[in-house]
Amino acid sequence: MSAPVTQAAVQRFVAQCREALAAGRCERVVLVSYQGGQSDIDALGQGLQRVTLRPVMLKGVPHLSAVWRFPTKDITKNAPVAAQLDAIGRWLDAGAFRNAHLHTPGQEVQLAISRKGKASVRVGAVQPDAAKSRPSDGEPGAAVEAEASAAAHNREKHRLLSLSRPFLRELGVTDAQGRLIPAMSRKWKQINKFIEVLSAALARSRLADRDRLHVVDFGSGKGYLTFAVHDWLTHSLGRHPQVTGVELRADLVALCQGVIDALGLQGMAYEQGDVRQYTPETLDVMIALHACDVATDYAIHLGIRAGAEIILCSPCCHKEIRPQLLSPHPLRPILRHGIHQAQEAEMLTDGLRALLLDAAGYDTQVFEFISLEHTNKNKMILAVRREQRGASDEIVRQIQDIKAFYGLQNQCLEALLRADGLLPA
Numbered sequence: 001m002s003a004p005v006t007q008a009a010v011q012r013f014v015a016q017c018r019e020a021l022a023a024g025r026c027e028r029v030v031l032v033s034y035q036g037g038q039s040d041i042d043a044l045g046q047g048l049q050r051v052t053l054r055p056v057m058l059k060g061v062p063h064l065s066a067v068w069r070f071p072t073k074d075i076t077k078n079a080p081v082a083a084q085l086d087a088i089g090r091w092l093d094a095g096a097f098r099n100a101h102l103h104t105p106g107q108e109v110q111l112a113i114s115r116k117g118k119a120s121v122r123v124g125a126v127q128p129d130a131a132k133s134r135p136s137d138g139e140p141g142a143a144v145e146a147e148a149s150a151a152a153h154n155r156e157k158h159r160l161l162s163l164s165r166p167f168l169r170e171l172g173v174t175d176a177q178g179r180l181i182p183a184m185s186r187k188w189k190q191i192n193k194f195i196e197v198l199s200a201a202l203a204r205s206r207l208a209d210r211d212r213l214h215v216v217d218f219g220s221g222k223g224y225l226t227f228a229v230h231d232w233l234t235h236s237l238g239r240h241p242q243v244t245g246v247e248l249r250a251d252l253v254a255l256c257q258g259v260i261d262a263l264g265l266q267g268m269a270y271e272q273g274d275v276r277q278y279t280p281e282t283l284d285v286m287i288a289l290h291a292c293d294v295a296t297d298y299a300i301h302l303g304i305r306a307g308a309e310i311i312l313c314s315p316c317c318h319k320e321i322r323p324q325l326l327s328p329h330p331l332r333p334i335l336r337h338g339i340h341q342a343q344e345a346e347m348l349t350d351g352l353r354a355l356l357l358d359a360a361g362y363d364t365q366v367f368e369f370i371s372l373e374h375t376n377k378n379k380m381i382l383a384v385r386r387e388q389r390g391a392s393d394e395i396v397r398q399i400q401d402i403k404a405f406y407g408l409q410n411q412c413l414e415a416l417l418r419a420d421g422l423l424p425a
Contacts, residue, residue: 009119010092013111014085016121017102021055021062021081024176025104028183029053029064029088033098038091047071051097053084054172054181059262065172076222076255092119160195160232163188167227170259191228193369197382198229198285198312205309205384212240213284218275218299219291220245223256229287230268245270246278275299285310292317297412300353300381304360305420311362311383314369315353318346326407348406350381355399356413357383359392360422396424 020026031051036042049071053064056078064084068075079087091097095117102109113119161168168174173184173191180188207213215233217226223245230243247253247270256270271278275288275298286303288296289312296315303311322345327335335341350366357364362383369380399414417423 007093007119009111009121010089012121013092013100013102013109014089016109016123017088018081018085020102020104021064021085026055027103027105027175027181030101030103031088031091031097031099032101035096035098038094038096041091041096044068044075045070045073052183053088055081055176056170056172057176057262058170058258067172075251077251078255078258160199160236161192161228165231165235166263167231167259167265170262171222171224171227173224187224191224194225195228195232197369197380198232198310201310201312201382201384206387207284207309210239210284212242214280214282215241215243215285215287216246216278216280216283217244217287217289218246218278218302219288219295220247220252220256220270221249222252223259223270225287225289226256226270227259227268229285230265234267241267243268244280246273246275248272248274275302278302280306282306283308285312287312289314290316293319294412297353297416300357300383300413301416301420303383304357304362304417304422307385309385311357311381313353313381314379315350315381318342318349320410320412321345321349321408324406324408324410328405328407348402348408349411350379352399352402352411353381353413354383355395355402356411356417356423357381359395359399359424360417361386361392393424 017026017029030053032049034041034048034050041048045068047070049069051066051068053066056063056065058078062081063078064081065076065078066084068077088100092100092111092113095113098113100111108124110122110124111119112122163174163180164178169176169178172181173188174180202208213233215229217229220226226243226245230241233239233241233243245253245256245268247256250272253270253272260268260270275291275295279302283303283306286299286306286308288299291299291313293316296313297320300311300313322342325335325341325345325348327341331344335344354364354366362385364381364383366379366381369378402408403411414423
């Protein structure tokens, strides 16, 4: 049980937060070192690392968007400013967090609470030149320096999207003034890189001049890319798309639908669903990023079956092939190492997926989507439907030769395509 906390210091910190928010100067509030014992917080999960709150506008009303970071997930919850500040004050009064930080331009306010409940508030000025070494969200200054450098690079480079777009503010990528939040610089780079890839694919597809097209993004999560695709197609290209985000987690569906409603977006929707059961009426562009293991195969199969012109996947968790993998001579001495076997299984899985897409009538590329320094899930499979399907018998023979060499019995995408008669016997 935490010791009673010096309330005057907590009240001072919350008052500083309230004043910064009223003046439009609050960049973020960060709560760290959770001590447990709060039923409303404990119900969210175990191992809470930090809570990061940022100001957003939802339906014209100021809110604080809170990202609750756990070891294996993030939970986003929005609440009006007054209610969120009351909750912060209650948690801090109870000693639920040992440290709290308010970040404003040029200043950081820190509340520190000792084990005995003694609380103190420190206010420190942060000079622009010193921002690189300032700790952020409890992380080392070196990480902030890297993010600041990346943010500067992003400002200099021409982007297909503008930081002024309202959806970026609503999703917490930019602040109320349309400035990139440093901690989101990597996500901003991913968003723009994805739009660059889609732009190139669109230009060489049969969708190049089509005004109306349907895009479905499976496992769309918080919707950074989903909203970006809709915004780019609508405002940059002047088209009339229907962009649908499909996500299993009900809370993220509700969050993203709330943003759609708040911004009054036309031609965009969020639905709760699973790629294994979802059947769209039409499908021109199929996106599935970070679908785990065979979920990527189901997504590709759905795209092929629906006749999608463009298929974009970023696979992860390659589990199906590795248990089947033999170590044929002369690779046995190399593949006896677990890390090499895992890398070989990943290469084989995505290589076979690319060949199966080729056999199904697509021109397919596998490439590094974004640098490993930004994410370790950096591989992209891009497939653009060919004008003429062409002969696929030779590709199917290549697939069978590869499977025979490694002793593979099953590959999910191949089985799905064969069941639908989409591959030669």
